[in-house]
Amino acid sequence: MKGIVFTEFIELMETKFGADLAEQVIMDSNLPSGGAYTSVGTYSHDEIVALVITLSQKTGIEISDLIQAFGTHLLKRFSILFPEFFSEVPVVTDFLSNVDDYIHGEVLKLYPDATLPDLDTSIKENGDIELLYKSDRMMGDLAEGLIVGAIDHFGQTHTYHREDLNQEGGAQCIRFIVTAR
Ligand code: HEM
Structure with missing residues (x-):
């Protein structure tokens, strides 16, 4: 790491x-x-x-509370250290849809040995965004904290829902939905 x-x-x-x-x-x-x-x-x-x-x-x-709080803090720090990822998008759902391909892609260019999660994202017809987290590093609580931090950062009224799915091949799998309602 x-x-x-x-x-x-x-x-x-x-x-x-x-x-x-x-x-x-x-x-x-x-x-x-x-x-x-x-x-x-x-x-x-x-x-x-x-x-x-x-x-x-x-x-x-609790360990999970500590990791989540850390994720929220980390997002705040990322917004200071990497402002370009935040200034180009108006809403949290656009920001989150950039994480997997674009932001973590840029992170890999900067740190080729980084180990990043699978984060399949899709925008629904109603504007909700679904993020499917998958990683054998089991940092789903960190993902949750980062999502909370992103919602806070954009200052909109979005809420989120977390659904823990069955593990796949030893990897933790979580579905997050972020919604404007
Ligand atoms: C500007 C925004 C972001 C930046 C610069 C960033 C960068 C990074 C970096 C540097 C790591 C560590 C990689 C390593 O240690 O090898 C990481 C890991 C991680 N990132 Fe991001 N990230 C961002 C946003 C997000 C968001 C919004 C999520 C939430 C869905 C997320 C989910 C994760 C998770 C869960 C990990 C831990 C590794 C794992 O679970 O496998 N990141 N990210």
Whole structure:
């Protein structure tokens, strides 16, 4: 997983829970990298999982809630770091329909070793958008948080619905519908 995900996670952990607790979480997670991340490095996905599990143990907050909150924060950070992906589209549904082909496509050009999810998107006749998330990294809660962050960012009245589907070949599969109503 790309270092930018780790540097943003640690920054959020420090802001929300303080530098001391963040330090403890890093020390207690037994990280092969030692926890000294750079935004352009690449680290094992297991390390982010270990960090979230330790943070959950120390704060008593559910793992899924932590990952979702992180996703929402990450979207806010992406809007600052990559403003071009946001300025070209007027509504959240247009933004979301760009993620799979265009945005994650550009991410792959920037970081050829990035591991991104399958995110099949289709716009319905009524303007709703369906996103089918599929990934063996099981980061559906992160996807949910990113979607919440995107809805917040565009400041419209959209709502979303999440439906967890059966796993396929060990991959987590989720259907998200984002609707203007
Ligand atoms: C400007 C917007 C976005 C940017 C720049 C971006 C970029 C990235 C980057 C850099 C990664 C890490 C890849 C790696 O570590 O190897 C990632 C992973 C991911 N992205 Fe995006 N992303 C954006 C929007 C979204 C949105 C809106 C969704 C929600 C549907 C999404 C879903 C995910 C998920 C769930 C992962 C984790 C990997 C996995 O589940 O397999 N992204 N993205």
